[in-house]
Amino acid sequence: MLFAAFSCTQCLMYLYHYPDIWYDYATWQAKSGSMDAAVKVFQRALKALPESEMLKYAYAELEESRGALQSAKKLYESLLGDAAETTALAHIQFIRFLRRNEGVEAARKYFLDARKSPSCTYHVYVAYALMAFCLDKDPKVAHNVFEAGLKQFMHEPVYILEYADFLSCLNDDRNIRALFERALSSLPQEESIEIWKRFTQFEKTYGDLASMLKVEQRRKEALSGTIEEGASALETSLLDLISRYSFKDLWPCSSKDLDHLSRQEWLSKNIGKKVDKSALSNGSAMTDKSTSAPSGVPTASLKVLRPDTSQMVIYDPRQHHGTSFCFSKNICL
DSSP states (O other): OHHHHHHHHHHHHHOTTOHHHHHHHHHHHHHTTOHHHHHHHHHHHHHHOTTOHHHHHHHHHHHHHTTOHHHHHHHHHHHHOSTTTOOHHHHHHHHHHHHHHTOHHHHHHHHHHHTTSTTOOHHHHHHHHHHHHHTSOOHHHHHHHHHHHHHHHTTOHHHHHHHHHHHHHTTOHHHHHHHHHHHHHHSOGGGOHHHHHHHHHHHHHHSOHHHHHHHHHHHHHHTTTTSOHHHHHHIIIIIHHHHHTOBTTBOSSOHHHHHHHHHHHHHHHTTTSOOOHHHHHHTTTOOOHHHHSOTTSOSTTSOOOOOOOTTOOOOOGGGOOTTOOBSSSSOBO
16 A cells, blocks of 8 residues: 555656546545545645646535545635636536535525626526435425526527427426527527427327428428528428428438438439539539438448458568569559
8 A cells, every 4th residue: 555655656746646546545535534634635636736626526425525624615616716716617506505515595595696697508507407406305495596697698599499398308398488488589680599499299109190291391390591591392202301300319201211201302402513413423423421311310321431442452561572562463563
């Protein structure tokens, strides 16, 4: 054990500013039963790397695991620091620490203070709302938190989707539709793509046929400026049907049908360009999968072009002398 500690100390002479070395050393001390020695290692580590958030969280975790809650709390508070430099992650982790060790009320009180901070992003609202829902079993508080955050983060599509996921857990389809409508009425066209995608998917899964078709049509009209006219025309036919009647990796068509639709969509997107249609028919124009695969259709079925290896021979240096090299049966240098 003394030899191992000596080896770690020698290692740190050369790797003094590497946090993983400090972490491994402290973890080894803790697993060996020397908790006080592990604490000293973390203290030395923070002197070497005072700005390392990873080491502060690791040190706080060690202190919390051995019941030194006040020491752990001071470490979390040091991560908060200046309000202008505090990160949203520091707020979230401190709320979780308070919830674990001081209870619901302490976490709620700090959240109310943190939401006033300029560094408070939508992540803090989502984290606290889900904590209230999953740990405190209080969907009403969680709903109120999401609604409060909506006043500030209506422009954040990710926040809207997180809120929609929460409402899905409540089986609240009415408010899910209302949320999508509110978001789509305020978001600019280029930022509403994911919202429309989730809205149409929701209707395809849980809505009736009339609402499904209506939302699909509204989506096409709303995003007409962000997708090319050719692709839009194609989506009004069979691709919509495939999307409506597929489920995860189950598709109502064969891989050949998907290949055909992929070529058709590629052609419709490049109809105004100079494209060799004969090359498209044999697949040579389909090398870029990201532009050839239709929306909602897997690209695994597309053919991949491979080199012609019929003229290749195995290289054997024993068959060649001097500087002469043979690349095929008929071509030598």
